[in-house]
Amino acid sequence: MPSMFKTLLLDRRWLIPAIVLAGSFHLVAQAPSPVSVSPASGTGSQQLFTFTFTDPVSWTHIQSAQVIAGGVFGQASSCYLYLSGNFAYLADDSGTFHNPVTFGSAATIENSRCILDAGSSSMTGSGTTWTVNLSLLFKSAAAGSYSTMMEVNNGIESGWAQRGSWTVTNNLGLTAVSVSPSSGTGAQQTFGFSFVDPAGWTDIQSAQFLVGPLQAAHNCYMFVSRSSNAIQLADDSGSFGAALTIGSPGTQQNSQCILDAGASSSSGSGSTWMVKPALTFKAAFTGSYSTWMEVYSNGAVDSGWQNRGSWIVSVPITITAASVTPSSGSSVAGASQIFTQVYTDSAGAGDITEFWTFLRPSYAANPTDHACYVHWTKSDNQAYLTKDTWAPSENPFLPPITMGQNGTISNSQCTLDVGGSSVVVSGNNLTVTLKLAFSNAFAGPQQYWLSADNGTQGSGWHQLGTWTVNPASTAGTASFVRLDTTTKGNWLGVYGGEGYNVIADHVSNPAYATPAPSGQSVYVWASTTSDLRGLQKESIANDRIAATWYTNGSETIDLIITDGHSHNIAVYCLDWDTTARQERVDILDGANTVLDSRTVSSFNSGAYLVWTVSGHVQVRVTLTGGANAVISGLFFDAVPSAVPITINTAPNGLGVTVDAVLARCHGGGSEWAGGV
16 A cells, blocks of 8 residues: 655656655656647638647657648558657658758648648747647648547657547649748848649749738739749839849849849749748838738639738838048139038938038037038028037027029138039938038148938938148239229129129129138118119029128138139129218238229119239228128129221221220120220
């Protein structure tokens, strides 16, 4: 008789009722159990079966299991599977097991009775329970009614047990079986789409699949031809173009995703055709989508579209200051230089809300100080340039101009030609063109820094280039040509043959100089007027503008003539509101030596002062009386050439040729300067 009963847990799988008898005890091992199959009964040619097994201690102690579904127990040709860990084996028609498939992988195995779709199959364990889900497709050869048999082993065999029954119908047709993974999240994935044709995989003509809504346009939608092994990604309109060969290098993309044909693959065996496209999703396609499949046979049978899974597109958004071109080089002070900057945003360039760029000898705690510092904002498309210095409580920027709109902004370091600059959005790239001219005061090596922001994150500052500003010679010349008080605002065809700046209206700088004004503010007396004193608008016929650069002290326009030639400049001064203004206009060289000086008063009808200049000159306007000093326009022209004139003075009609200089050759007034 037993003296006592105990329950002992030893090793991994022994749940032991121990019977203690006179100094000895006997161990009785506990076997696992094949608990159930769901559904326990039913009819069909395709089914996801759930098999449940238990171990007295832990599901991890289970070593293997076997199941038979849609076949006869003990018969070699059957739908007979062996399960171990995360692997499944399907016996061939002789009853022999070969290479396994991994649960959840894009793979199938088959015999003459059934097909196991690993992509739609899975296994899980919890506590003492091991659950295996098997996705099976039965072939016509398996038609009939069968018992569902199960067996499990943890070192001890449970023995076979019948846990259900299934009637296989002879109606398995062309099928879009599954996608693996059937669900998930990410920006990149190689999907496995599995198709079955009972007539054999070579009977399949083509297939289509997509990740997204069931529509062609604006989708990640693909078509693949089995015979040619060709794959295509539809464009944003839903149309297919040239095909790529699966397994060969090449990509196609639309606004939703990128297909990498080289990283994709396809294979066929028995009744199953598997296509594995390698996809990268774009940030603009972020969201939750269904995965759809359809297959078409050579016999014109269509499976129809089937929803076989879901995918959450989640793309980390990154914003980058990518490049500046040229990234190095030099220019002479006063000469225009075009820089092309590229910023990228993985959510699309339209996501970028602003950028900053500056040139400076080095990065500093306050990089805007004494820098050529440009800022752009998407919300109003405004281009900004910082002041030379500013207090923390101040707005650091000079008045902005709409990007691409005619006009310039200048500080002591550089002049931004906004009309010659642009911002272009294309795909993930924001391409910025900046037309800059640097001052003599900014001469020396400069670092080129860029940064951008999309409202939620920024690229940070990155030095992507260097630039050297070579000083221009300070030497300059100037000779006064005339004072013109008759032309008034009718400058078109008279002045500005090589360039002009009609204040607050239109700027067209000459190729050889970029004027750099400083010390001025802008004021518009009349944005539209018929008053002849107002300057003609270049782009609007029969309209004029009265506006000015003004100062209560002095304002300066720095001009560096870079082509080595002499040119005429004309300064238009207008006392529009008749405040008895008086001002002095000085022409200085780059070393601030005064080359010529003119005092202007009583110019309420408008007055042009014309000089011939070369080299480095500055136009300085200083208030000497009245409200303030003003300039309404600046015009550039060629210096008139000598004109040969023949004068008949001899009685016999013989001509005498002399040189006369025509002052009015796009250069001021109607009189002759010089004579015969």
